[in-house]
Amino acid sequence: MVVTNSLASLVLLLSCANALPSRSKGPAPVLPRPTIPYLENPLEGLPVVSRNGTRLPDYTQAYYFNQLIDHDNPSLGTFQQRYYHTYEFYEPGGPIILLTPGEVDASAYTAYLTNLTINGRIAQTLNGSTIVLEHRFFGASNPYNDLSVASFRVHTVQQAIADLVYFAQNVQLPMPGGDQLAPGKAPWILIGGSYAGALTSYTMTSNPGVFTAGYASSAVVEAIVYVSTFEKPNSGRVLLTVTPHLRSDFWGYFEPVRKNMPANCSADVQAVIAYVDSVIASGDTTAIGALKLTFGLPLGHDDDFAAALRLNLFTWQALQPDSGPNQAFYQFCDALEVQNGVSASETGWGLDYALQAWGAYWNSTFYRQICGNYGVETCLGTYDTTSPYSGWTYTGIPNAYRSWQWLVCTEFGFQQDGAPAGQPSIVSRVVTPEWGLRQCTYLFPGAFGDAAFASPNATGINAAYEGWDTTVENIVFASGTRDPWKEATVAAEGSTNPGSDAQPHLLSDGFHCSDMLIQEGAASASIKTVQDTAVSYIAQWISQWTPTA
Structure with missing residues (x-):
């Protein structure tokens, strides 16, 4: 497996081995795996x-x-x-x-x-x-x-x-x-x-x-096919599990993040994401292009762009109770919430400042950390399967990302996407389960017949175990x-x-x-x-x- 120096640096930055894996030969961090924390062994070499x-x-x-x-x-x-x-x-x-x-x-x-x-x-x-x-x-x-x-x-x-x-x-x-x-x-x-x-x-x-x-x-015992929410009057929020075709919706991955991250950061991220969704929904290609350039991410597909913004949030998975302020997630929030040495109130600075600050963080810091010198489509695009760097069908061993994605694509689902309408969301709703399940067909050609998307057998896993x-x-x-x-x-x-x-x-x-x-x-x-x-x-x-x- 070939991993770029930039991605290796990000893995170290996150202090959690394989928290953001790459495709086998390309630099793009794709999805975090549900993995136990890496722990340096200070006893190695001792009797x-x-x-x-x-x-x-x-x-x-x-x-x-x-x-x-x-x-x-x-x-x-x-x-x-x-x-x-x-x-x-x-x-x-x-x-x-x-x-x-x-x-x-x-x-x-x-x-x-x-x-x-x-x-x-x-x-x-x-x-x-x-x-x-x-x-x-x-x-x-x-x-x-x-x-x-x-x-x-x-x-x-x-x-x-x-x-x-x-x-x-x-x-x-x-x-x-x-x-x-x-x-x-x-x-x-x-x-x-x-x-x-x-x-x-x-x-x-x-x-x-x-x-x-x-x-x-932290046992992820419930394979996730689709989770929807509704508000039941006077009794709080209720989660229902249903199984529509091709859905594998794990928007709940981001709920502990949204609820526990600094309140000002959560408010501003939600505001930016709502704006991103409104601009993309408008269909105004000029406005969409300008939005992507704010982040330095002129990706050809809107869902690739929206999905890339999740990468800042995935760094939450590397945190532990003794994590210091220099951890990647807090660096991200500080970039949005600290202005001239002053932190925003719990309501944040608001859309205008947060949008520009988030974009500046990608341009000045984050893109280089995850992509190094790779171009944006090579690093973060998911539609070009012919790129020599994409590694979609590279089958050499070992490749933990590929081995894990097989279980995701065939059995677990676990597609980390935007929350349903009416639910606060720190991830764009442009990111759907199909965005990830389409990639399964690129990674494993022929495994799903002629289907455009994989259909993980999450219901079978839950029934069996x-x-x-x-x-x-x-x-x-x-x-x-x-x-x-x-x-x-x-x-x-x-x-x-x-x-x-x-x-x-x-x-x-x-x-x-x-x-x-x-x-x-x-x-x-x-x-x-x-x-x-x-x-x-x-x-x-x-x-x-x-x-x-």
């Missing part, structure tokens, strides 16, 4: 020592497991699935704690073996062993040597679930007695955040008895009020699942998967409460486990 004083392999030591290529057809053989492991805190009888980091290269996530994370804290408390298992079709764990449509036949949510179960039941861990620790002989705890949090719920829902306990952080309504027990769901993915979690306003002692729903003031990082508990009392409560529940469930094999 790892077990509780009895034995020197253990480094956290970065990779191991490989012979995973089935196709769980529905084992005759196709196996592939090498990479994993990382330590038994630093393990004592006989302790649990085996399995995490997949989801849609990322797992080699960058070895910190999740340590007590810098909720995984390691549970291991330290319960005398457990930790594992980070790479997801199929990410990093070095590829069933086939390309990311073609034909290879992706075995790239499904169900295959990923089966990987977790088969691994737990068959792995011989590189530790004393590691061949005697399968479920039934030892308690296993499944942990995941974001998409991997959804996998945790899906796996325990569809395979009861394999995992004794689970922890699902129960989405918001899962009844699975012995799993903690942890969510954050400031998480942009909140509306796909059990904490969504549309969810009617209240949780229980058998399925606790814990809510903090966190951002995306904040509760997975111990440092965030130190920064937020509510996150620490979630972490402490979760460990208490899991300890209780593990104490009740008895061997069955």
